[in-house]
Amino acid sequence: KLCTKLANWAWEHRAEFYEKKFETADAVRRAASAPHGPVVIADGADATNGGSPGDSPCLLREFLRQKITCTALLTMVDPDAVELAQQAGVGKTITVSLGAKRSRKYHQPVQLTARVARFSDGRFNLRGHIAMKVNMGRCVVLEIGSIKVVVSEFAGPGHDPEVFRHIGLDPKEAQIVVVKATVGHMDAYRDIMKENLPTECPGPSPSYLERLDYRHIPKPMYPFDKEMKWTP
Numbered sequence: 001k002l003c004t005k006l007a008n009w010a011w012e013h014r015a016e017f018y019e020k021k022f023e024t025a026d027a028v029r030r031a032a033s034a035p036h037g038p039v040v041i042a043d044g045a046d047a048t049n050g051g052s053p054g055d056s057p058c059l060l061r062e063f064l065r066q067k068i069t070c071t072a073l074l075t076m077v078d079p080d081a082v083e084l085a086q087q088a089g090v091g092k093t094i095t096v097s098l099g100a101k102r103s104r105k106y107h108q109p110v111q112l113t114a115r116v117a118r119f120s121d122g123r124f125n126l127r128g129h130i131a132m133k134v135n136m137g138r139c140v141v142l143e144i145g146s147i148k149v150v151v152s153e154f155a156g157p158g159h160d161p162e163v164f165r166h167i168g169l170d171p172k173e174a175q176i177v178v179v180k181a182t183v184g185h186m187d188a189y190r191d192i193m194k195e196n197l198p199t200e201c202p203g204p205s206p207s208y209l210e211r212l213d214y215r216h217i218p219k220p221m222y223p224f225d226k227e228m229k230w231t232p
């Protein structure tokens with residue numbers, strides 16, 4: 001009887017489990033104009049902890065489109081760009097096609113010119129609820145004006161500020177920080193972030209399940225069939 005009661009309650013409140021997320025342009029505009037930072041923009045659809053490749057240039061493209069002038073940090077998995085930066089060296093300027101290397105289903109690379117700021121070996125330790133030894137491969141910081149992109153050979157822990165700190169960037173000093181996570185960052189950034197903006201960019205691990213191309217699920221299935229009837 002208790003199970004039936006709980007199941008009925010969950011079904012009656014099913015729409016409330018879907019958190020409303022910001023559109024990309026709105027999130028960037030709000031974060032850039034906030035009185036205090038850091039404001040965290042959470043790109044859950046490219047969450048590396050959720051199996052996504054971590055190479056979405058969606059928010060980077062929006063930063064460039066809006067011509068933001070505040071300090072913004074984000075990550076990108078792109079081994080080709082890392083190799084190009086290594087060949088150029090620190091202090092050099094490179095023109096690079098950044099992001100969307102694993103798949104072009106959701107994104108296209110961003111063509112840009114950036115300054116090679118610094119390198120790391122991508123190895124560091126995580127503490128907290130997901131303690132582990134991390135190896136992101138060779139990493140480089142590319143600077144496009146006030147935007148600083150940590151580009152790595154391999155995907156890293158998208159939720160943790162150590163991906164920036166290990167290479168000499170302090171998220172606490174930034175106005176905007178992009179995390180490749182849905183909820184894991186809420187604890188890791190708890191002590192420094194002024195606001196969290198969950199944002200639904202295109203990508204393979206979205207919160208809005210109807211954006212996924214399901215082909216073999218039984219029907220009817222919520223949320224794909226909004227008017228379906230169900231009883232436990």
